[in-house]
Amino acid sequence: MRIFGYRIPMMASLLVWLVIWEFIGQFELVLLFPPFTEVLSALGDVTTSHSFAGAMQVTATSYVGGLLLAIAVGIPMGFLMGLVPAADKMLNMWVNTFLSAPLSALVPVFMILFGLGTPTVIVTVFMFAVWIIVLDTRAGVLGITPSLLEMSYSFKASKAERLKIILLASLPEILAGLRLGMIRGVKGVVIGQLLVSIIGVGALFQLYQQNFQMAHFWALIVILFTIALTLAGIVGRIEKRIEYYAGARN
């Protein structure tokens, strides 16, 4: 963006909104919004608190656990759907249903099944992340140029070598699925904890809300957003390094 010939970085638009936020906060126009400066000072308070460290640890554990589970299930399932037409016919509809379904509605069911604790959050993360990984892996496998498989066959490649070729050839799509899965997983971990509301970040939100510590509440949101975007950025970078050959497929 250019204003009066000066190049303005994209982040600058954020500043405008922050100024508006500060304005609303300073004049106490909306009860929910404390001034942004207050949120910033609460940041330090939140991050150094004992409960925050605990909450982050619980959150990280259930996030990583759920995500690993989603990867461990999602990639093989995508492969199965991509390679076996019968499996694809059976699963495709369900995977697509779950992908677009409002999964938050299922969290109460998980709570009954897995109790009010980390397992429920892990399952929530899993359910949020796994379907996009399945579908992208499937798309990657189906998108492999047939001649590449014929090539491996014509040079009498072993089963293991052929599988390696399938895996590498579909890697760009798999990584795209992982990135989206990771972002969805963040949603899952927050929503899961909010609904369970006695562990991790959910408990913190509950605490701040009940005590009407809105600055702390917003500080926590800012932290979560930052973490989610940073995660997505990191995977995006890894993806770019792999993507060079996705674009160069023949």
Added chain:
Amino acid sequence: MTTATVTKYEGNLDAIQPKNPIIEVDGISKIYNGDVHALDNIKLNFETGHLTSLLGPSGCGKTTLLKIIAGLLKPTAGEIRVKGKAVSGPGRERAFVFQDFALMPWASVIDNVAFGLKMHGMNKAERNEKARHYINEVGLTGFEDKYPHELSGGMRQRVGLGRALAVDADVLLMDEPFSAVDEQTRRKFQEDLIRLREIEKKTFIFVTHSIEEAVYVSDRIIMLSPRPGRISQIIDPDIPKDVSPDDLRRNEAYLNTVEEIWHVIKKYVE
């Protein structure tokens, strides 16, 4: 001035039967989905050390026939024999060059060329040395560590050709190898192919839809007619070998042969 010898195929191949066939196609038929007759009872032998083209309009089954010879497709009926032995799948004595190159985009030129050798279980040092030799042979010296996406279409096909040459197969099966490269590159390629043939002394089976290309590079041209795929004619172009590539393209025998084939094919192209 010699003119091309055109031999009409009338079910009796004895007069033009190769003396020393390396590949025998015996009564091959291919039916897709129960009712599409891609190939109908093809009987055909390929002479050792010759370059034979399969030529015909699209839908005549030439690529299907090549893939059946390669063992990549199963025929509905019939048998393929290589050096007298029936085969039912791919084998070391045959190497395939793909129309769309079929390179591994994550692997460098040298790793792509060495792929077949790796599948033979050759160790890394040995296969890299051999791969380097063939990279040089196809004119890609200096590009060993480049990746396919850094190469032009023509160079990618050189990698595909190098990979097929490296495994030292007796027969190279080429499926419209130059159709995805531009005209100038293609001409250079055809000249290189003729040169490679002299050096490598291999048997080439070459699928093309370009009449000029077939006449230019082939010892024998098998013309297929479509629906169902059958042999319509067999032509041995009698092109003088001692003229330069550029003069050849103006040579009368060459031009006559192209013309003659065009008259046969014309009736299928509408």
